[in-house]
Amino acid sequence: MSGHSQRPAYSPQSSSAGRDVSGRRATGIEGGSGIKQAERAVEAMARESYGRLLSYLAARCRDVALAEDALSDAFLAALRTWPERGVPAKPEAWLLAAARNRLIDQARHQKVQETYAQSFAIAAQDAEAAAAASDEFPDERLALLFLCADPAINPDVHTPLMLQTVLGLDAATIAGAFLVSPATMSQRLVRAKSKIRDAGMAFELPATHELPQRISAVAEAIYAAYWHGWEDVTGADPRRNGLADEAIWLARVLVRLMPDEPEPRGLLALMLHCEARRAARRTAGGDYVPLSEQDVSLWRMSMVEEAERVLAAAARHGRAGRFQLEAAIQSVHAERARTGRIEWDAIARLYEGLVRVAPTLGAMVGRAAAVAELHGPDAGLALLDRIDAAAVTTHQPYWAVRAHLLARLQRGPDAAQARERAIGLTEDDAVRRFLLGRRAEVIP
Amino acid sequence: MRYMMLVFETDADMEAMHTPGTVQDPLGGAWRAYVKALVDAGVYVSGHALMPSTTATTVRVENGNRRVQDGPFADSREQLGGFIVLELGSLEDALEWAVRCPAATYATIELRPVEPDPSRAT
Numbered sequence: 001m002s003g004h005s006q007r008p009a010y011s012p013q014s015s016s017a018g019r020d021v022s023g024r025r026a027t028g029i030e031g032g033s034g035i036k037q038a039e040r041a042v043e044a045m046a047r048e049s050y051g052r053l054l055s056y057l058a059a060r061c062r063d064v065a066l067a068e069d070a071l072s073d074a075f076l077a078a079l080r081t082w083p084e085r086g087v088p089a090k091p092e093a094w095l096l097a098a099a100r101n102r103l104i105d106q107a108r109h110q111k112v113q114e115t116y117a118q119s120f121a122i123a124a125q126d127a128e129a130a131a132a133a134s135d136e137f138p139d140e141r142l143a144l145l146f147l148c149a150d151p152a153i154n155p156d157v158h159t160p161l162m163l164q165t166v167l168g169l170d171a172a173t174i175a176g177a178f179l180v181s182p183a184t185m186s187q188r189l190v191r192a193k194s195k196i197r198d199a200g201m202a203f204e205l206p207a208t209h210e211l212p213q214r215i216s217a218v219a220e221a222i223y224a225a226y227w228h229g230w231e232d233v234t235g236a237d238p239r240r241n242g243l244a245d246e247a248i249w250l251a252r253v254l255v256r257l258m259p260d261e262p263e264p265r266g267l268l269a270l271m272l273h274c275e276a277r278r279a280a281r282r283t284a285g286g287d288y289v290p291l292s293e294q295d296v297s298l299w300r301m302s303m304v305e306e307a308e309r310v311l312a313a314a315a316r317h318g319r320a321g322r323f324q325l326e327a328a329i330q331s332v333h334a335e336r337a338r339t340g341r342i343e344w345d346a347i348a349r350l351y352e353g354l355v356r357v358a359p360t361l362g363a364m365v366g367r368a369a370a371v372a373e374l375h376g377p378d379a380g381l382a383l384l385d386r387i388d389a390a391a392v393t394t395h396q397p398y399w400a401v402r403a404h405l406l407a408r409l410q411r412g413p414d415a416a417q418a419r420e421r422a423i424g425l426t427e428d429d430a431v432r433r434f435l436l437g438r439r440a441e442v443i444p
Numbered sequence: 445m446r447y448m449m450l451v452f453e454t455d456a457d458m459e460a461m462h463t464p465g466t467v468q469d470p471l472g473g474a475w476r477a478y479v480k481a482l483v484d485a486g487v488y489v490s491g492h493a494l495m496p497s498t499t500a501t502t503v504r505v506e507n508g509n510r511r512v513q514d515g516p517f518a519d520s521r522e523q524l525g526g527f528i529v530l531e532l533g534s535l536e537d538a539l540e541w542a543v544r545c546p547a548a549t550y551a552t553i554e555l556r557p558v559e560p561d562p563s564r565a566t
Contacts, residue, residue: 179539393485394540423473424481429549436473 038082041091042075049092050168051253055140057099059203064147064165065193066106067099074098096137141166142257143203145250149217150201157192158221159228164189166253167246177228177243212321215258219267219323222250226271247271255310265314266323269307273330276303288430296337304334322358325350329366344373361387361395369401377408396425400435407438446489446558447530447538452522453551458496474546482530482541491528522552529558 045053050071057067074095088094147153148161160178163169175185195201206214226247251268258264280298281289289295311327329350332343351367364387372380384402392398399422406415419435426432460466469475482488500516516523525547532538538555545553 179543180536181539184535394481420473420477421481421484423477424479424484425544427543427548429546432474432546439473 034086035083038079038087041082041087042078045078045091045095046075046168049095051141051144051166052137052139053092053095053099054165054168055144055203056096056137057103058165059138059140059143061103062200062203063193063197065190065197066103068165068193070099070102070106071095073102092137139257140203141253143205145218145254146206146214147196147201147203149214149221151217152199152201153192153195154188155217157188158217159224160185160189161192162221162250163225163243163246166250169246177225211261212263215261215263216322218254219251219263222247222254223267223271223323225250226274244271244275248275260317262314262317262319263321263323265310266321266325266327269311269314269327270323270330272303272307272310273327273334276300276307276334282430286430288428288434290434291333292336292342299334299337301337304337307331307334320353320357322354325354325357329354342373344370348374361391362397365395365397365401368405372401372405372408377405381405381409394425396422396427399425403435403438445532445534446560447532447535448556448558449528449530449538449542449545450554450556451525451527451545451547451551452554453525453547454522455496455498457547457550458523458525461493478544478546479528481544482528487530487532487537487541489529489531491526493526494524497523525551 054064054067054071057071058064061067061070077098078091078095082088144166145162148165149158153161160171160174163174164171171186171189172182174189175182178185180188205211225243228243248268248271251264251271254264255268277291277294277299279300280294280296283289307327308331311324311331314324314327329347332346332350336342348367348370351363351370354363355367365384368380368383368387371383381402384398384405387398399418403415403419403422406418409415416439419439423432423435426435461469463469465472479488479491497516500514502511502513502515502517504511528545530538530541532541535555535557542548542553542555547553
C-alpha cells in the first residue's frame with residue numbers, strides 16, 4: 001500500500017483529547033536498534049492491522065469509541081514494552097489481548113451496566129481464543145464499513161467515519177479534506193459513534209433485500225474519499241494526497257469481502273482508471289491539461305489493464321449499476337491510448353444510462369458535454385438548459401461546459417459571462433489559469 | 445450569519461496587486477470573477493482591499509497620553525491585505541467560498557463570524 005508513510009506516524013484514535021504518541025515516546029527508553037525495530041513493527045501494525053483490530057473489538061463491545069480508546073492504549077503499551085521485551089511473535093494477538101484488558105479495566109472502573117460487562121467478558125474470551133489459535137481473528141471490517149454508511153447515520157459522516165475507523169486517520173486530516181473545521185469534524189464523529197452505541201446499532205451485514213442500496217452507500221462513501229484525495233492532484237497537500245490511495249485500498253477490501261457483488265468492482269475499476277491518468281493531468285509546469293488532450297504516454301497502462309479486468313469481472317454478474325457505468329465511461333476514454341480516438345457515441349449512451357441510475361449534477365453535465373461532441377453544441381446546450389438553474393448556481397463544471405458550448409456557438413458575450421462564473425467558482429489554480437487563458441478564445 | 449474573510453498576505457503579494465497579469469491583480473480575471481460570483485450568488489455584503497502595511501498608523505491613548513506610531517499593529521510577515529463580508533448559512537458555506545478565493549493560493553484566509561448587529565431585529 002502506498003501513501004501510508006504520509007499519514008501521521010499512526011494516529012491512535014481516541015475520543016478523549018490529546019493522546020500524543022510522540023510525547024510518550026520521548027519519555028521512553030533511549031537506545032538503538034531495539035527501539036527502531038519496535039517502532040517499525042508498531043507502524044506496520046498500525047498500517048496493516050488497525051482497521052481489522054478495531055473492527056473486531058468494536059463488533060464485540062458494540063462501542064466504536066470505547067474500542068478506539070482501548071486499541072489506542074494497546075498501541076501505546078506496545079511502544080512502551082516492545083523495545084525492551086522485543087516484538088512478540090504474534091503482534092496482532094498481543095495488541096488484541098492488551099486492548100481486551102483495557103476494556104475490562106474500563107468496565108470495572110466505570111461500574112458499567114451488567115450488559116456491557118458481559119460484552120467485555122465475551123470480548124475477553126474471544127480475544128483469548130484468537131490469541132491462542134493463530135494470528136487470524138474474524139474480519140469484521142465489512143460490517144464496520146456497512147455500519148459507517150448506515151442510513152441511520154448522517155450521510156455527511158459516512159466517509160469521515162470510515163476514514164477514522166477502518167483507516168485510522170485523525171480528525172484534523174479528515175476535516176481538512178472535507179472543508180470542515182477540525183472541531184466540527186470531531187464533534188460529528190463523536191456524535192455518530194455515540195449514536196452507534198446508544199441505539200445499539202448492530203455489527204452485521206444487511207439483509208439480502210437491503211444489500212443493493214447499502215452497498216451503494218458504502219461505495220459512495222469510499223468514492224467520496226477518493227474524490228477528495230484526487231482533487232489535490234499535485235500532491236501538494238500531504239494530508240489529502242494519501243486519501244486517494246486509502247480509498248483504493250478500501251475498495252479492494254470491499255471487493256475481496258464481497259466477491260459476488262459487481263458494484264464494488266465497478267468502484268475499484270473507476271478509481272483505477274482515474275488513478276492511471278494522474279501523471280497526465282498537469283504539465284511539468286503545473287498547467288491543467290483537459291482529458292481529451294492528455295499525453296497518453298503518461299498514462300499507467302498496467303493500471304488501465306487492471307481496471308479493465310476488474311470491470312470485466314463486474315460485468316459478468318449482469319447487474320449494471322452507477323459505478324460500473326462510470327467506470328465504463330472512463331474505459332472508453334482510456335481507449336484513446338489504443339485507437340487515438342474518443343468514441344463519443346459510446347460515452348453519450350453510457351451517460352444516458354448513468355443519468356437514469358444516478359442523476360447527479362456531474363452526470364447530467366457530463367452527458368450534455370458528450371452529446372455536444374456527438375450532435376453539436378446546440379444539443380448539448382439544450383440538455384444544460386434542462387438542469388434546474390437553482391441547483392447549479394455554484395456548480396463549477398456546469399459553467400465551464402456551458403461557456404465552452406456557447407463559445408462554439410459564436411455567442412461571445414454569453415460565453416464570456418459563463419466562463420467568468422466558472423472562474424469565480426474554481427478552487428484549483430491551474431484550472432482557473434486555464435479558463436482565464438481561454439477568455440480570448442475564438443472558436444472557428 | 446455574516447462572516448468576514450480576512451486575507452493575510454505578504455508585502456510582496458500586495459506589490460503584485462499592481463502588476464497586471466498576476467493572480468493578485470484585482471483587476472485581473474481571477475479576482476474580478478470571484479467577486480462577481482459572490483455577488484451573483486447573493487452572498488456578497490461588502491469588501492475592501494487595503495493599502496500596504498507600510499501605510500498604516502497605530503494609535504493608542506495610554507493614561508491620557510496619545511501614542512502614535514508608523515506601521516501596523518502586528519510586526520508579522522503576513523499582514524491584513526483586505527477583507528470581504530459575506531452573508532451565509534454556516535461556516536461550511538464560508539469555507540467553500542474561501543477556498544475559491546484567488547488569495548487562498550498565496551495568502552492565509554481567516555474566517556470570523558461577525559457579531560450580529562444588536563440594533564437590528566433578527
